[in-house]
Amino acid sequence: MKKKPEIEINASTEEKIKEAARVVFTRKGYAGTRTRDIAEESGFNLALINYYFRSKEKLFDIIMVEHLQLFIHSVMGIVNETDTTLQRKIELLVGHYIDMLVRNPNIPLFVLNEINADPKKLVEKIGVQGLDRKELVISKQWAAFAKANKVTVNPIHIMMNVVALIIFPFVGSPVIRNRTGISMDQFNALMEERKKLIPVWVNAMMLSK
Amino acid sequence: MKKKPEIEINASTEEKIKEAARVVFTRKGYAGTRTRDIAEESGFNLALINYYFRSKEKLFDIIMVEHLQLFIHSVMGIVNETDTTLQRKIELLVGHYIDMLVRNPNIPLFVLNEINADPKKLVEKIGVQGLDRKELVISKQWAAFAKANKVTVNPIHIMMNVVALIIFPFVGSPVIRNRTGISMDQFNALMEERKKLIPVWVNAMMLSK
DNA sequence: AAGTTATTTAATCAAATGATTAAAATGTTG
DNA sequence: CAACATTTTAATCATTTGATTAAATAACTT
Numbered sequence: 001m002k003k004k005p006e007i008e009i010n011a012s013t014e015e016k017i018k019e020a021a022r023v024v025f026t027r028k029g030y031a032g033t034r035t036r037d038i039a040e041e042s043g044f045n046l047a048l049i050n051y052y053f054r055s056k057e058k059l060f061d062i063i064m065v066e067h068l069q070l071f072i073h074s075v076m077g078i079v080n081e082t083d084t085t086l087q088r089k090i091e092l093l094v095g096h097y098i099d100m101l102v103r104n105p106n107i108p109l110f111v112l113n114e115i116n117a118d119p120k121k122l123v124e125k126i127g128v129q130g131l132d133r134k135e136l137v138i139s140k141q142w143a144a145f146a147k148a149n150k151v152t153v154n155p156i157h158i159m160m161n162v163v164a165l166i167i168f169p170f171v172g173s174p175v176i177r178n179r180t181g182i183s184m185d186q187f188n189a190l191m192e193e194r195k196k197l198i199p200v201w202v203n204a205m206m207l208s209k
Numbered sequence: 210m211k212k213k214p215e216i217e218i219n220a221s222t223e224e225k226i227k228e229a230a231r232v233v234f235t236r237k238g239y240a241g242t243r244t245r246d247i248a249e250e251s252g253f254n255l256a257l258i259n260y261y262f263r264s265k266e267k268l269f270d271i272i273m274v275e276h277l278q279l280f281i282h283s284v285m286g287i288v289n290e291t292d293t294t295l296q297r298k299i300e301l302l303v304g305h306y307i308d309m310l311v312r313n314p315n316i317p318l319f320v321l322n323e324i325n326a327d328p329k330k331l332v333e334k335i336g337v338q339g340l341d342r343k344e345l346v347i348s349k350q351w352a353a354f355a356k357a358n359k360v361t362v363n364p365i366h367i368m369m370n371v372v373a374l375i376i377f378p379f380v381g382s383p384v385i386r387n388r389t390g391i392s393m394d395q396f397n398a399l400m401e402e403r404k405k406l407i408p409v410w411v412n413a414m415m416l417s418k
Numbered sequence: 419a420a421g422t423t424a425t426t427t428a429a430t431c432a433a434a435t436g437a438t439t440a441a442a443a444t445g446t447t448g
Numbered sequence: 449c450a451a452c453a454t455t456t457t458a459a460t461c462a463t464t465t466g467a468t469t470a471a472a473t474a475a476c477t478t
Contacts, residue, residue, distance in 0.1 A: 029238065034465060035465075109325055156389055167381075168380075205414070208413035254457050442457070
């Protein structure tokens with residue numbers, strides 16, 4: 001029976017493989033990734049990745065779940081605060097996501113891609129539900145704000161816009177950098193600016209007639 | 210020697226294969242598509258697709274070029290008009306692209322994906338340059354507008370925002386529909402609304418302090 | 419150190435896949 | 449219809465690729 005391996009035996013190798021898988025999957029997608037790519041990236045033998053994780057798909061699922069958790073993590077906390085204003089929440093969310101995306105710029109395209117490849121799978125497999133939107137504090141705050149300011153636009157538009165303004169630059173990064181000729185550093189500086197700009201823009205959008 | 214085939218012999222088959230390839234490639238990406246998928250989708254034998262187009266990659270390149278042309282097509286005309294206002298140009302561009310995307314909702318993710326997979330390839334292979342931005346009429350219009358209204362924000366932000374507001378909903382469509390529970394028809398209705406809303410929002414953004 | 423378990427590797431399999439070939443079917447022309 | 453060109457197919461190859469196996473190596477326990 002197991003002696004030392006109480007929970008995780010020498011996490012090093014397993015963790016290295018996962019990290020390599022994360023890199024390759026995120027860059028090339030599921031179909032574009034060969035298990036041999038992961039082996040090479042990790043520096044270990046091909047058989048190792050099947051020894052630790054039973055199959056390419058199992059490994060992929062693990063990576064995907066971790067990515068999605070990164071997306072959802074800590075957000076529920078923010079949106080359900082009772083004594084934070086709607087505007088402040090938007091500031092917090094924008095800042096939180098842009099920070100995360102600067103660190104992991106390839107995640108959005110990867111996630112969107114795989115969701116598109118098989119919409120059901122991720123909805124079923126990874127129950128991302130649990131957000132009964134109408135019950136969220138932020139939803140009520142929006143309703144109150146909309147009423148007070150006579151906002152008539154469908155809130156779905158505003159939601160889409162906030163997400164679009166945050167995420168799209170990262171998805172389109174190669175095109176943007178190619179068309180504008182800016183460097184990666186300059187791009188990141190722009191993203192930093194957006195942490196302050198997006199909330200202002202969103203506010204202007206909500207109040208525009 | 211060739212008799213009737215002056216230019217294109219029975220375009221039907223070749224065109225059907227291309228159409229099938231367009232469907233499958235756009236939905237599954239390059240790596241995710243097997244030549245057999247295209248054969249099946251087209252209703253023809255596998256060898257046919259290699260008979261008409263020399264290889265999977267050649268066929269893919271053709272599809273990709275057509276998609277990119279669809280993107281660039283007619284836009285140069287709009288942005289270089291001399292007697293159309295900046296605001297009106299934005300309205301025209303937004304309308305043009307949303308119409309196109311409602312008809313071809315899968316193109317953006319497909320294109321972004323493949324650009325990400327190999328940024329150089331598309332830049333080299335398909336010379337999308339030719340837009341010396343500073344020389345465009347719309348650029349000068351922007352400069353004038355910015356000066357007149359004391360706009361200080363980097364124009365790259367505004368460009369990114371316009372593109373983001375147009376394209377992102379289509380890229381995120383599965384997620385959006387899943388989270389909000391709206392149907393495809395309702396989604397398209399929202400997109401229709403955005404043709405009028407986005408120009409207003411963009412204006413509000415440009416003038417927001 | 420001996421024995422046991424965990425880790426890693428090289429070699430190999432079977433299925434999937436891009437591509438080719440040779441021949442059959444279809445159409446076209448004189 | 450005969451001769452020829454074009455279009456389509458079935459069969460087959462050669463690689464690639466996900467996965468397994470059996471053996472070697474390293475680590476740990478007593």
